[in-house]
Amino acid sequence: MSTTRETTRPGSVSTSDLAQHDGSGAKASLPSRPRRRGAGWSGRAEIALLAGPAVIVFLAFVILPVAMAAYYGFYRWAGYGPPTDFVGLQNYVVILTDPAFLQAIGHNAFIVVMSLVIQGPIAILLALLLNRRMRGQSIIRILIFVPYVISEVVVGTGWSLMLSTNGALNGMLHNLGLGSLAHDWLSDPNIAIWTLMGILTWKYVGFAVILFLAGLQGIPEELYEAAALDGASYWQMQRRITLPLLGPTLRIWAFLSIIGALQLFDLVYIIWGQYVASTAGTSTMATYMVANGRNAGNYGYGNAVAVVIFLISLVVALIYQRFVLRRDTAGALTERKTR
Amino acid sequence: MKGMKLLTGAAVLVLGSLALSACSGPSDSSSDSKVSMTLWHNATTGPGAAFWKTTVADFEKANPNVTIKVQAIQNEDLDGKLQTALNSGDAPDIFLQRGGGKMAAMVQAGQLMDLTDKVSSDTKKVVSDASFKAETYQDKVWAMPVSVLPGGLFYSQDLFKAAGITEAPATIDDLSADVQKLKATGVAPIALGAKDAWPAAHWFYWFALRECSPATMEKTADSKDFSDGCWLKAAQDLQDFAAQNPFNDGFLTTSAQQGAGSSAGLVANHKAAMELMGAWDPGVIASLTPDQKPLPDLGFYPFPELSGGKGEPGAIMGGVDGYSCSVKAPKQCADFLNYIATTPVQEAYYKAFNAPPVNTEAQKQVTEPYLQDVLAAYNKAPYVSQWLDTVLGQNIGNALNVAVVDMLAGKSDPKGLIQAANDAAKKG
Numbered sequence: 001m002s003t004t005r006e007t008t009r010p011g012s013v014s015t016s017d018l019a020q021h022d023g024s025g026a027k028a029s030l031p032s033r034p035r036r037r038g039a040g041w042s043g044r045a046e047i048a049l050l051a052g053p054a055v056i057v058f059l060a061f062v063i064l065p066v067a068m069a070a071y072y073g074f075y076r077w078a079g080y081g082p083p084t085d086f087v088g089l090q091n092y093v094v095i096l097t098d099p100a101f102l103q104a105i106g107h108n109a110f111i112v113v114m115s116l117v118i119q120g121p122i123a124i125l126l127a128l129l130l131n132r133r134m135r136g137q138s139i140i141r142i143l144i145f146v147p148y149v150i151s152e153v154v155v156g157t158g159w160s161l162m163l164s165t166n167g168a169l170n171g172m173l174h175n176l177g178l179g180s181l182a183h184d185w186l187s188d189p190n191i192a193i194w195t196l197m198g199i200l201t202w203k204y205v206g207f208a209v210i211l212f213l214a215g216l217q218g219i220p221e222e223l224y225e226a227a228a229l230d231g232a233s234y235w236q237m238q239r240r241i242t243l244p245l246l247g248p249t250l251r252i253w254a255f256l257s258i259i260g261a262l263q264l265f266d267l268v269y270i271i272w273g274q275y276v277a278s279t280a281g282t283s284t285m286a287t288y289m290v291a292n293g294r295n296a297g298n299y300g301y302g303n304a305v306a307v308v309i310f311l312i313s314l315v316v317a318l319i320y321q322r323f324v325l326r327r328d329t330a331g332a333l334t335e336r337k338t339r
Numbered sequence: 340m341k342g343m344k345l346l347t348g349a350a351v352l353v354l355g356s357l358a359l360s361a362c363s364g365p366s367d368s369s370s371d372s373k374v375s376m377t378l379w380h381n382a383t384t385g386p387g388a389a390f391w392k393t394t395v396a397d398f399e400k401a402n403p404n405v406t407i408k409v410q411a412i413q414n415e416d417l418d419g420k421l422q423t424a425l426n427s428g429d430a431p432d433i434f435l436q437r438g439g440g441k442m443a444a445m446v447q448a449g450q451l452m453d454l455t456d457k458v459s460s461d462t463k464k465v466v467s468d469a470s471f472k473a474e475t476y477q478d479k480v481w482a483m484p485v486s487v488l489p490g491g492l493f494y495s496q497d498l499f500k501a502a503g504i505t506e507a508p509a510t511i512d513d514l515s516a517d518v519q520k521l522k523a524t525g526v527a528p529i530a531l532g533a534k535d536a537w538p539a540a541h542w543f544y545w546f547a548l549r550e551c552s553p554a555t556m557e558k559t560a561d562s563k564d565f566s567d568g569c570w571l572k573a574a575q576d577l578q579d580f581a582a583q584n585p586f587n588d589g590f591l592t593t594s595a596q597q598g599a600g601s602s603a604g605l606v607a608n609h610k611a612a613m614e615l616m617g618a619w620d621p622g623v624i625a626s627l628t629p630d631q632k633p634l635p636d637l638g639f640y641p642f643p644e645l646s647g648g649k650g651e652p653g654a655i656m657g658g659v660d661g662y663s664c665s666v667k668a669p670k671q672c673a674d675f676l677n678y679i680a681t682t683p684v685q686e687a688y689y690k691a692f693n694a695p696p697v698n699t700e701a702q703k704q705v706t707e708p709y710l711q712d713v714l715a716a717y718n719k720a721p722y723v724s725q726w727l728d729t730v731l732g733q734n735i736g737n738a739l740n741v742a743v744v745d746m747l748a749g750k751s752d753p754k755g756l757i758q759a760a761n762d763a764a765k766k767g
Contacts, residue, residue, distance in 0.1 A: 078734075078767060079426055080448030094765050164600055165589030166610075187591035189748065274415065275536035275741050276591055279748045291741070294419055297444075297733035298767035 066310060073304035078297050091304035100278050101305070104288040105312075107193060107281070112261040114197050115204070116254055122201070123208030123253075124246075128238060130209065131216045141209075148206040156270025159199050160186060186271060189281040196282050199267060204260070208253050215249030216242065248328045255320055262313050265290070285309045374669045375406045376432035379421065380662075381414040382692070385626045390691035398678050405671050407433070414596065415535055418733075425450045425665075432668035433675060436482035436661040438473050439725045440732025445663070446476050452664035454480045457673035462680045465698045473659035473725065482661035483676035484697040485688060486619075489657030489717040490541065490726075493620045493709065494613035495606060496636040498526055502612070507640035511580065514643050518585040521612045527587035530611035532595030532602035533747060536740035537728055539590075541615055541656075542580075543743045543756070544727040547573035548656050549645040553722045560730045563764060565757050569649055574746065574753030576645065581747050587611050591748050596623050603627055607634055615642070617657060617726075618713045622693035633693060639709040641716045655720035658729060659697065738763030 073091055075083035095101050130141055147155065162168040163185040170182040185195045219242060227237045243250075265286035268277050274295055277283040283291075289309060293302015378395065382388045388411050395407045410431070412420055417435060424430045425445065436442055445451050458471070458480060466484060474482040494507070502521045508514040521528040533539040548556070551569035559565060587593060587605055594601045603620060605611035607627035614620070625633040644652050662679065664672035678684060685701035688694075695714050696702055705711055717723070728736030742759035745751040751759070 076767065078444060079422060080444055080450070091766075098762075160592070161600070164592060165587075166600060184589045184591075187589045187593075187748075189750065272592065273534045273594065276534050276744055276748075278741070279745050279750055280591060291737075292766060295733075296737040296763070296767060297422065301766045 066307075069303040069306045069310070071303075072300050073307045075300040076298075077300035077303075079299035083300060085300075087300070091301050092308070094301070095305055095308055100283070100292075101285070101288050103278065103281075104283045104285050108262055108264065108284050110193065111197065111200065111264060111284070112258050115200060115257050115261050118197065118201050119205050119208055119257065120250070120254070123205050123212055124243075126205070126209045127212035127216060128242070130213060141213075144209050145206040147203045148210075150203075152203075152266040153270055155199070155203055156267050160271045163195060187276075187280060189279065192272075192280040192282050196268065196271075199271075200264075203267070204257070208257070211249055211253050212246060215246045219245045251324055251328055255317075255325060258320065259313060259317060262316060263309070285312070373404050373406070374671050375408065376668060376672060376675070377408045377410060378675075379410050379412055379417065379431040379434040381412060381417050381435055383411045383413055385631065386691040387622065387626075390687055394679060394684055394687065397684075398675055401678075402671065402674070405675075407675065430665040430667065432665050432672050433662055434665070436474065436663040437726075437729055438482065438659060438661065439729030440736065441729060442474070442481055442663070443476050444732065446479075446481055450666055451481045452666050452668055452672065454483065454664065454673060454676065457670075457677075458483070459677045462677050465682060465685075465700050466680055467697075467699060469723075470659055470697045474661045482663040483680055484659045484661040485679055485685070486660045486692065486694050487657065487697050487714075487717060488617040488619050488660055488694060489655050489713055489720075489723070490545070490615065490617045491639055491641045491655075491713065491716060492613050492615050493606065493624065494638050494640070495609055495634070496638045498524070498609060498612040498636075499638075502526075507638065508643050511576070511643045511645050515580065515583060515585075518583060526609070527605060527611040528613070529585045529587070530593070530602035530605040530614040531586040531590040531747075532593050532614075533586075533590045533744050534592050535595040536737075536744050537726075538595045538602060538614070538616070539747055540728060540740040540743040541726070542747075543573060543577050543739070544656060545615065545642045546576045546580075546645070547650075547727065548654050548724060549573070549642070549648040549650040550576065552649040553651060553654065553724075555649070556724055556727075560727075563731060563735050563760075565760050571753055571757055572648075574756045577743070578746060578753055586747070591744070596627075599627060601627070618710070619660075619692065619694045621707065621709060622691075625693055633707070637707075637709050639712040639716075651721045653716075653720050654722040654724065655716055656724045656726060657717065658726050734767035735760055735763050738766075 072083060074086055074088060076085040076087045076090075077083035126144060130137060130144075164170075165184050165187070167185075169185065173179060173182045183191055186192055223241050223245075224237055227241060232240065263286055264284045268282050268284055268287050269290070272280050272282055272287075274291065277287045278291070285305070286309065289302055289305040293299060293305060296302075378391070380387075380391050382391060391409050391411070395409050399405055399407060418437075418441065421430075421434055425448070430450065442451070462483075470484040470487060471480055474480055474484050492507075498521065499507075499517070502517070502524045504517050504520055508517050518528040531539055531542075547570060550573040551559075551567065555567050555569055559567065559570070565571075587602070587610075590602075593605075596603050598604055599608055602611070602614050603616070603623045604627040606614050607624045608629065616623075621633060621637060624637065625631065628634055641653070641655065662676055664676065679688070680698060682698055682700040685696040685698035686704050689696040689701055689704060693707070693710070695705060695710055695717075702714060705714060724730070728740055730736075731739065739756075739760045742751065742756045745759070746753065746756050
């Protein structure tokens with residue numbers, strides 16, 4: 001596996017090497033920057049002009065709200081008038097000891113893991129299938145990708161109608177003589193989260209497939225030809241060539257999937273509404289935040305929940321970038337290594 | 340140059356005369372200038388939406404200087420959106436007011452117009468003091484009542500007959516027996532829109548009304564302390580009642596009012612025999628029948644009595660729907676509120692919503708037997724309580740609503756229900 005990567009990406013180093021060369025060693029090998037003419041005021045003006053709007057938007061709509069949420073989170077505040085009742089860390093104590101929130105974290109974790117385990121293999125197989133020349137290829141591609149394009153509200157409403165107790169799915173099962181398979185897909189707490197996983201898979205697998213297809217396009221044909229000459233079978237080629245070279249795409253997809261699963265809100269909110277997600281066992285951290293913040297009118301508490309979600313997502317994202325994505329982001333987020 | 344001077348002179352003259360006319364005379368200046376207001380209500384479809392359009396158009400015709408922008412908001416979204424709008428200082432001028440703890444919070448935040456002296460004497464003649472009492476907080480009136488909406492059970496007389504039930508149940512034991520009879524006919528005995536939480540919680544609130552004395556109810560509304568044994572007993576009663584599975588399959592994800600699959604829709608389409616609701620229900624059911632006409636065999640009976648409870652027999656729970664003015668609204672807002680309390684508008688309201696109007700003259704127009712029964716039960720009741728989730732305020736009310744759903748779904752028990760209400764106090 002590692003041999004393949006090193007042949008295709010000369011200059012890239014294995015993780016163990018990276019660990020050793022981390023820090024000063026890497027920096028020392030940087031070439032000195034060529035001095036640009038006009039750097040100075042005009043250069044800075046250029047930077048300010050180009051980056052300014054983005055920085056302002058980022059500060060106003062990302063950093064400021066986070067800071068505001070952190071501020072409100074220290075208050076008991078019903079949302080009317082400015083907050084006055086400072087309670088320190090009390091909100092955080094209640095959040096982290098509330099079984100309903102811990103259950104919501106559990107549901108998020110379940111969805112994170114299951115999304116990777118279920119969607120990954122399905123998407124890889126579909127991408128491999130669609131990467132071959134065959135009849136009806138474009139139609140299949142569209143069919144797989146359409147669910148991803150449809151809005152969450154439409155998807156949620158549609159599925160909740162079809163899966164309700166007297167809905168289309170149970171009706172079909174009864175008419176096929178399979179009435180024993182009919183279930184309360186949405187309201188039985190033992191099943192509901194699996195129903196949610198099914199809908200999530202249906203909706204988001206198309207996105208993974210498109211990503212993987214793009215990744216597959218980037219793998220040079222010669223490698224397969226050479227492997228074929230050496231007598232490798234189809235599956236050997238996929239295992240030894242495709243999967244390793246698809247690595248960067250897989251890792252980015254997994255990252256997006258994890259973050260999406262941690263912040264999952266809309267589908268749950270549409271299907272289970274404002275109140276019963278926790279009863280049905282499908283609540284997420286975000287639905288908990290809305291239920292206990294906005295619905296209950298406890299805006300201080302809700303903001304504290306938002307901060308907790310932010311920290312959890314941030315930590316997960318940083319850890320993932322640090323340990324999984326570092327090879328892929330080298331040069332973009334960190335200084336580029338010399339080749 | 341000359342032209343310029345002339346123009347300037349003319350402009351000065353015009354401005355001066357404008358200023359003069361604005362200051363001159365005792366004529367009411369604000370009634371001359373154009374006023375525009377926004378109105379938020381919760382009737383998104385059918386005759387209810389049409390009622391507000393017509394009413395506003397008629398008011399605008401009589402008051403040409405006033406324009407009112409009408410916006411219908413889905414009932415379950417209304418409270419949240421309203422609070423956001425109030426907090427952002429962008430509140431609608433006129434909006435639906437549910438009273439209770441929510442109204443108190445708005446008053447405390449200085450967001451409502453005091454209507455105490457703005458209710459016209461004509462209005463006072465036709466709207467009872469009792470109705471105004473529901474819109475009163477700290478001895479001041481904060482909303483114009485438009486409809487009295489007591490709760491009880493709305494049922495299909497045909498389905499009851501088909502199950503061999505000749506008389507509406509008077510006690511919980513009768514009701515349990517009827518549930519079994521209805522089950523035998525294959526319909527869902529009771530429709531329950533637990534997805535919206537409050538319809539499930541109403542069952543608990545009604546049991547509490549039967550178990551708890553009026554004094555306890557009022558004390559708890561203030562202290563939000565549920566330690567009196569009657570609350571736990573009410574929760575236990577509900578759990579026992581629910582043990583016979585009286586509700587429709589999948590009630591957890593059944594909504595209250597949206598579409599044929601909702602609890603009102605199940606009653607409207609004869610898939611369920613009854614539901615516990617407020618007096619707005621006939622209108623909601625009518626909008627969900629196949630021909631969108633009122634359900635012909637709809638009947639009403641009050642919540643059954645419970646032996647051994649401390650509640651007053653015949654006590655009733657219900658809300659008074661009203662409309663408030665934002666504190667920033669122009670004074671014509673109060674004129675509009677007086678207008679919607681007039682007898683012709685109230686009659687139109689009753690016809691559009693199929694709900695009992697607050698105007699006592701308009702109440703005489705009520706012909707449907709089920710609404711007459713509702714009004715009879717309401718007028719006879721020795722004690723009328725507001726909906727408990729409204730009384731207890733958003734935080735506790737919301738927590739209690741969800742806690743009842745948890746218990747009905749088997750995730751919690753009566754003790755857990757009471758505990759959840761107590762725990763909510765920590766969050767807000």
